[in-house]
Amino acid sequence: MPGTSGISRRxxxxxxxxxxxxxxxxxxxxxxxxxxxPGATAxxxxxxxxxxxxxxxxxxxTVPDQWKNDPQRPVWIDGExxxxxxxxxxxxxxxxxxxxxxATTKDLVSFADRGVAVPKDTTPxxxxxxxxxxxxxxxxxxxxxxxxxxxxxxxxGGGTDHQEQFLYYSTDGGLTFDNYGTDPVxxxxxxADFRDxxxxxxxxxxxxxxxxxxxxxxxxxxxxxxxxxxxVNGFVHxxxxxxxxxxxxxxxxxxxxxxxxxxxxxxxxxxxxPNTYAYWTGSFDGSAFTAEASDPxxxxxxxxxxxxxxxEKRDASGAVDAAxxxxxxxxxxxxxxxxxxxxxxDGFNGTDSIVREITLKKASDNTYYLASKxxxxxxxxxxxxxxxxxxxxxxxxxxxxxxxxxxxxxEITWSRLTGAGLQLxxxxxxxxxxxxxxxxxxxxxxRRNTVNADTSGKWQESxxxxxxxxxxxxxxxxxxxxxxxxFVDDGRYVHTSQVFPYxxxxxxxxxxxxxxxxxxxxxxREFSV
Numbered sequence: 001m002p003g004t005s006g007i008s009r010r011x012x013x014x015x016x017x018x019x020x021x022x023x024x025x026x027x028x029x030x031x032x033x034x035x036x037x038p039g040a041t042a043x044x045x046x047x048x049x050x051x052x053x054x055x056x057x058x059x060x061x062t063v064p065d066q067w068k069n070d071p072q073r074p075v076w077i078d079g080e081x082x083x084x085x086x087x088x089x090x091x092x093x094x095x096x097x098x099x100x101x102x103a104t105t106k107d108l109v110s111f112a113d114r115g116v117a118v119p120k121d122t123t124p125x126x127x128x129x130x131x132x133x134x135x136x137x138x139x140x141x142x143x144x145x146x147x148x149x150x151x152x153x154x155x156x157g158g159g160t161d162h163q164e165q166f167l168y169y170s171t172d173g174g175l176t177f178d179n180y181g182t183d184p185v186x187x188x189x190x191x192a193d194f195r196d197x198x199x200x201x202x203x204x205x206x207x208x209x210x211x212x213x214x215x216x217x218x219x220x221x222x223x224x225x226x227x228x229x230x231x232v233n234g235f236v237h238x239x240x241x242x243x244x245x246x247x248x249x250x251x252x253x254x255x256x257x258x259x260x261x262x263x264x265x266x267x268x269x270x271x272x273x274p275n276t277y278a279y280w281t282g283s284f285d286g287s288a289f290t291a292e293a294s295d296p297x298x299x300x301x302x303x304x305x306x307x308x309x310x311x312e313k314r315d316a317s318g319a320v321d322a323a324x325x326x327x328x329x330x331x332x333x334x335x336x337x338x339x340x341x342x343x344x345x346d347g348f349n350g351t352d353s354i355v356r357e358i359t360l361k362k363a364s365d366n367t368y369y370l371a372s373k374x375x376x377x378x379x380x381x382x383x384x385x386x387x388x389x390x391x392x393x394x395x396x397x398x399x400x401x402x403x404x405x406x407x408x409x410x411e412i413t414w415s416r417l418t419g420a421g422l423q424l425x426x427x428x429x430x431x432x433x434x435x436x437x438x439x440x441x442x443x444x445x446x447r448r449n450t451v452n453a454d455t456s457g458k459w460q461e462s463x464x465x466x467x468x469x470x471x472x473x474x475x476x477x478x479x480x481x482x483x484x485x486x487f488v489d490d491g492r493y494v495h496t497s498q499v500f501p502y503x504x505x506x507x508x509x510x511x512x513x514x515x516x517x518x519x520x521x522x523x524x525r526e527f528s529v
């Protein structure tokens with residue numbers, strides 16, 4: 001799908017910024033690690049990186065080679081999740097265009113690469129953009145019960161301004177796909193933005209439902225057979241850029257209330273808002289969505305959690321949890337999509353967030369919001385735990401711990417204070433670090449004092465509201481080689497930002513401003529995936 005800024009997203013699929021990426025690398029990282037082979041496991045990638053500098057994430061999903069961008073909603077097939085994502089095998093040749101590559105997982109932490117499932121350029125319609133896969137258990141499309149059907153945007157003619165929806169299907173459990181002819185199942189009605197179909201099964205009415213991104217509108221469509229679609233209604237919201245990657249689901253809140261949630265990736269930077277996943281809670285009657293508030297809430301408030309998707313939470317037997325979902329996002333931004341040291345060190349560009357579990361909670365003002373926490377499967381991959389206990393801080397205190405990829409949790413309490421937090425990936429001389437914490441009436445994540453892709457300097461610190469009279473805040477922060485994800489208190493607010501600290505920046509420090517604080521139960525965990 002094309003970009004929301006002046007730069008075409010298709011032009012950014014080409015590997016055009018290796019030189020820019022190289023400029024990010026410190027002297028200590030000049031020796032490149034061997035390039036991992038497609039299909040390599042996370043453990044083998046870690047071993048290959050041990051012989052040289054590597055910026056490949058230790059416990060986040062990364063593409064084996066070349067390029068990835070948008071995640072596609074994972075689907076449950078034969079006891080595991082099938083995770084498709086946009087992949088360009090020709091990134092370093094300068095060729096544009098993406099296919100759908102597949103990885104499978106049971107715990108949403110450890111992924112097995114399955115290669116390209118839906119190739120690009122196998123029909124005159126060219127490459128594949130975003131869409132969604134569904135399991136057609138009732139054989140409504142006629143490909144057989146249990147066939148996996150993909151509805152995907154393509155742009156015949158190779159341009160970006162004529163987008164239509166096409167169908168591919170699989171009869172081998174979603175491993176390989178055939179095209180359903182070369183004609184669109186949903187032709188373009190004559191608009192520029194017409195993409196990213198999100199298909200769900202409307203069991204209450206015995207039909208399929210599609211949400212489609214149409215500039216400042218999300219259009220809704222019905223179908224009985226996945227092959228023929230009828231427009232029925234639309235939801236319009238402007239002021240946050242072109243809406244992309246729509247999402248629509250039903251979820252049961254913590255008070256038992258059932259709500260519908262409509263989401264979309266959106267760029268609110270010009271309005272001082274995030275460039276991540278905007279969502280509205282409300283009701284859906286099968287054709288129209290009615291929002292409870294005109295302004296959206298945001299599932300992430302950092303700068304780099306885009307094209308995110310949510311998907312069903314299932315147990316080992318496949319049963320769906322009506323009160324929770326999972327979510328995953330692409331940790332990047334189209335303003336600087338090609339700028340990362342992983343290109344030169346590791347031969348790839350494409351990292352995702354940790355999978356998150358999201359739940360719907362009722363606030364004290366009777367509104368509802370989505371809360372996030374890292375997927376529970378992460379607990380099974382802990383390789384080392386460092387319990388730092390309770391630490392009293394007045395100023396800055398450098399801890400004994402050193403590390404590159406880890407999780408740190410703490411609860412900060414105080415009686416009188418202006419600010420407090422952590423310096424992550426601090427350099428030996430203290431000059432470089434990522435700051436995360438609270439200041440006055442907001443929570444912040446600041447990447448200004450470390451290497452990162454935002455050369456404009458505009459998008460360095462993200463904020464969310466905070467009540468300082470609480471006198472306490474819980475922080476859970478996931479740090480990896482090129483990302484930081486901060487979960488605040490119950491996870492109502494999350495900040496995700498891309499960062500590229502030098503590999504020699506391994507220190508961890510605690511700080512306070514305008515008073516002292518106690519960092520209770522401070523624990524660091526490392527992971528092996």
